[in-house]
Amino acid sequence: MAEATGKRDHFIGVDLGGTKILAGVFSPQLRCLGKVKMSTKPERGPEGVLERVARCVNEAVDECDLQLDNIKALGIGAPGAVDPEEGRMIFAPNLKWENVPLKKVLEKQLGLPVFAENDCNACALGVYETELDPKPRSMMGIFLGTGIGGGIVLDGKPYSGFNRTAGEIGHMVLEVNGPKCGCGNKGCFEALASRTALFRRIQNAVKEGEKTVLTDMLGPELADMRSGDLRKALRRGDKLVEKVVEEAAEYTGIAVANIINLLNPEVIVLGGGVMDQLADDMLAIVIETARDYALPGTAKGIEILASKLGDDAGITGAAVLARRESK
Amino acid sequence: MAEATGKRDHFIGVDLGGTKILAGVFSPQLRCLGKVKMSTKPERGPEGVLERVARCVNEAVDECDLQLDNIKALGIGAPGAVDPEEGRMIFAPNLKWENVPLKKVLEKQLGLPVFAENDCNACALGVYETELDPKPRSMMGIFLGTGIGGGIVLDGKPYSGFNRTAGEIGHMVLEVNGPKCGCGNKGCFEALASRTALFRRIQNAVKEGEKTVLTDMLGPELADMRSGDLRKALRRGDKLVEKVVEEAAEYTGIAVANIINLLNPEVIVLGGGVMDQLADDMLAIVIETARDYALPGTAKGIEILASKLGDDAGITGAAVLARRESK
Numbered sequence: 001m002a003e004a005t006g007k008r009d010h011f012i013g014v015d016l017g018g019t020k021i022l023a024g025v026f027s028p029q030l031r032c033l034g035k036v037k038m039s040t041k042p043e044r045g046p047e048g049v050l051e052r053v054a055r056c057v058n059e060a061v062d063e064c065d066l067q068l069d070n071i072k073a074l075g076i077g078a079p080g081a082v083d084p085e086e087g088r089m090i091f092a093p094n095l096k097w098e099n100v101p102l103k104k105v106l107e108k109q110l111g112l113p114v115f116a117e118n119d120c121n122a123c124a125l126g127v128y129e130t131e132l133d134p135k136p137r138s139m140m141g142i143f144l145g146t147g148i149g150g151g152i153v154l155d156g157k158p159y160s161g162f163n164r165t166a167g168e169i170g171h172m173v174l175e176v177n178g179p180k181c182g183c184g185n186k187g188c189f190e191a192l193a194s195r196t197a198l199f200r201r202i203q204n205a206v207k208e209g210e211k212t213v214l215t216d217m218l219g220p221e222l223a224d225m226r227s228g229d230l231r232k233a234l235r236r237g238d239k240l241v242e243k244v245v246e247e248a249a250e251y252t253g254i255a256v257a258n259i260i261n262l263l264n265p266e267v268i269v270l271g272g273g274v275m276d277q278l279a280d281d282m283l284a285i286v287i288e289t290a291r292d293y294a295l296p297g298t299a300k301g302i303e304i305l306a307s308k309l310g311d312d313a314g315i316t317g318a319a320v321l322a323r324r325e326s327k
Numbered sequence: 328m329a330e331a332t333g334k335r336d337h338f339i340g341v342d343l344g345g346t347k348i349l350a351g352v353f354s355p356q357l358r359c360l361g362k363v364k365m366s367t368k369p370e371r372g373p374e375g376v377l378e379r380v381a382r383c384v385n386e387a388v389d390e391c392d393l394q395l396d397n398i399k400a401l402g403i404g405a406p407g408a409v410d411p412e413e414g415r416m417i418f419a420p421n422l423k424w425e426n427v428p429l430k431k432v433l434e435k436q437l438g439l440p441v442f443a444e445n446d447c448n449a450c451a452l453g454v455y456e457t458e459l460d461p462k463p464r465s466m467m468g469i470f471l472g473t474g475i476g477g478g479i480v481l482d483g484k485p486y487s488g489f490n491r492t493a494g495e496i497g498h499m500v501l502e503v504n505g506p507k508c509g510c511g512n513k514g515c516f517e518a519l520a521s522r523t524a525l526f527r528r529i530q531n532a533v534k535e536g537e538k539t540v541l542t543d544m545l546g547p548e549l550a551d552m553r554s555g556d557l558r559k560a561l562r563r564g565d566k567l568v569e570k571v572v573e574e575a576a577e578y579t580g581i582a583v584a585n586i587i588n589l590l591n592p593e594v595i596v597l598g599g600g601v602m603d604q605l606a607d608d609m610l611a612i613v614i615e616t617a618r619d620y621a622l623p624g625t626a627k628g629i630e631i632l633a634s635k636l637g638d639d640a641g642i643t644g645a646a647v648l649a650r651r652e653s654k
Contacts (some may be wrong), residue, residue: 081624091624136490150589154481161465161591165625168588173581175503175514185620187502238426243467254500261495262477262589264488293512294498297408297418 008054010066011322012074012112012127015119015314018042018094021053023060024315025071030130030323032312034064046100054109072324073113075318078102081164087116090164115232115325119314121158123254124151126317127269127307136266136303140259142169143272143313144252147182148190154265168284170194174254193248195274199225201244212240227277234281242281248274249282253289260294260302271307279306337385337393338649339401339439340453342446342641345369345421348380350387351642352398357457357650359639363387373427381436400440401652402645404449405429408491414443417491426526442652447494448485448642451478453644454634463593463630467498467586470599470640472580475508475517479590497521501581516582520575522601526552528571539567554604561608569608575601576609578617587621587629598634606633 011030015022017040027065036059038052053076061068080092087103106114117125124141127146132139139149148170152159160166170190171183178187191197205224206215213236216220217229234240256268270279270286287304309316338357342349344367345505351362363386365379380403407419414430444452451468459466468478475497479486487493497517498510505514506524518524530549533539540563541549544556560568579628583595597606597613614631636643 039636054502093623105400136489162629163591163594163625163627165622166589166591168591168622168625171588171622172585173501176501176505176578176581178503183622252505254503258499258585259589261498262493262586264490264495266489293498295492295495295498296420298490298495300490302489 006070008015008070008072009051009320010072011069012060012071013201013315013317013319013322014053014057014074014076015122015318016040016049016053016076016078017119018079021056022311022315023053023056024059024312024319025064025066026319027315030316030319031159032316034060035312035315036060036063040095041093046095046097046105049095050105050109052100054106068110068112071112073115073322074106075108075115075117075320075322075325076102076106076120077117077119077314077318079119082116082118083164083273084115084117084158084160087114089116113326117158117318117321118151118160118164118167120149120151121160122151122317122321123149123271123313124153124242124269124317125158125320126169126309126313128153128156129320130316131269131307131309132267137262138265138268139269140167140169140263140265141269141271141307141313142252142255142259144194144270145272146195148194148272152265169255172255172258174251189251192251193255194273195227198230198244198248198274201247202240205240205244210240214237214241227274231277231281235279245278245281246285249285250289252282253286254293254302256286256290257293260290260299264298265302267305269305269307271309271313273311275306276310333397335397335399337397337399338399339387340642340644340646340649341380341384341401341403342449342645343367343376343380343403343405344446345406348383349638349642350383350389351378351639351646352393353643353646357643357646359643361387361391362639362642363390367422369422372422372461373422373432376422377429377432380433382439395437395439398439400442400565400649401433401437402442402444402449402647402649402652403429403433404444404446404641406446409443409445410491411442411444411485411487414441416443429440430599434605440653442648444485444645444648445487445491445494446477447476447478448487449478449644449648450476450598450640450643451480451494451596452485452647453636453642454598455480455483456647457643458596458634458636459594465592466588466594467494467496467590467592468594468598468640469579469582469586469608470636471521471597471601472599473522475521475599479592497580499582499585499588501578501585508618513592516578519578520582522554525557525571525575525601529567529572532571537567540565541568554601558604558608561605572605572608573612576612577616579609580613583613583617583631584620587617587626591625592629594630594632596632596634598636598640600638602633603637
């Protein structure tokens, strides 16, 4: 796939999640040359997981007919609070990790300079660096997938706040006493507009007797439903899916308005698996709702757009980090 | 009140609001030496209002037995989007102003260097400079009064975002389809926890037959109710007021949790007239609710406290601005 130049000028971007590890190899110009996915197996603990990360990286490099010698640096986005200076994972609720020296362990295993960031910050950085031109002074990325996360970039740098946890827009309460969220609270944005929330609404509606083509496509239990299935159902004119997706877009618009009122970033980018599949159906509603809810004058000139990076936002941002920090 | 030193080393802070103008004279060490209040009379338009600001400033200076010659610079906090570089009011919905050259007009009227900021940014700056030691890298001030506003200070400077309107936490939607807000939306934080919201809840409850000592204190119409009346009612064990204040504190705690999740500032300060009167009754509930709603690990070490500046936050912050910018 890639020509081995003999030079040490490529980058690795790793997206470490609670269920999967994605490693991508990037050219000096940040073109993705190839990638490999593995399950995380968090039950094996930090050591076992980081060994899998290293294997995934080696596989990705081999996939691209390169060698570790061709890699200048590796960036990794990890799900939780990360201290980027030390490259230490402060805590990661999904992985049940505390105080894991990511950078140190991976540098030892791979013999490469390693740089770490929070996963959503990495996604936002990837969007900022590869999709926005000219560069805005401030941006927020909102990523809708199984959960909802966010990352803030101010003056070109990830903003992570006091505990390195800023950007957690998924747990912004939008509806006091709304539906229960995985975090234990009620009415979080994530409980209203994530893939999990969409699926739950559809499943509940089906249980209550509402009709949808999804049952023809996936069976009465709606097993293995994916965001792409919702897109197919929309194309077939499914009213239930239309209603549920519209509602999620409205909630997303309200969340975006809250961000406009509060942080007033120059650009707001929507990404993640849900947007990747449903941007055509959601984006216009998100923008209309956001402009409607934002205070007069506050949304003027602010761009609201969809990322095209999809699931590659994390590895792209991690590779951006590797290139930046190894300069 | 103050000794005229003959030096040009004092500062003026002006808080320009939709209903009143407050001007304060400050010593070189930012001690408030005296202040004068006037009604705004927005119906007279920008020229008429700014003439009143100048008169209010002259009165305040005279009140302190000083002269304009003793003033080094004037700062002004104004209600809306302000371009601090040009000292221009971009727009002010309450005053119905657009593009008013605050700095230019006031400098001409008073013969002093003038510096302008958004009013809530000024309040936050006042708290930051005079109440916090050591200085946090990031803070947010939340001001509960007739409405609710906020200001963000990052690395010692007001953060105002793309349209100079950041910090508008009052219009963060917390309860989709909640009570109607003055801005036209529903369920804004301001519609749930401002003085206006508290009073409306109490008035509605009284209409529905609930009992409160406030009717003994103020008559059946609850005319001219103030935050201080709520405090008095609480001291007399009033159950209705207790319930309403508790609810407002819970909503405030949820708003604070949203800020912790999203912006993760090192310090969150609660101020404004409502907190000034009711901090003893609200602060503990705000903190408990915020820590409960914030994601695990995100609130660690973050301070949540009440400002003691009360209604003087605006003039104090404006004076801070004057001192900073005239250095």
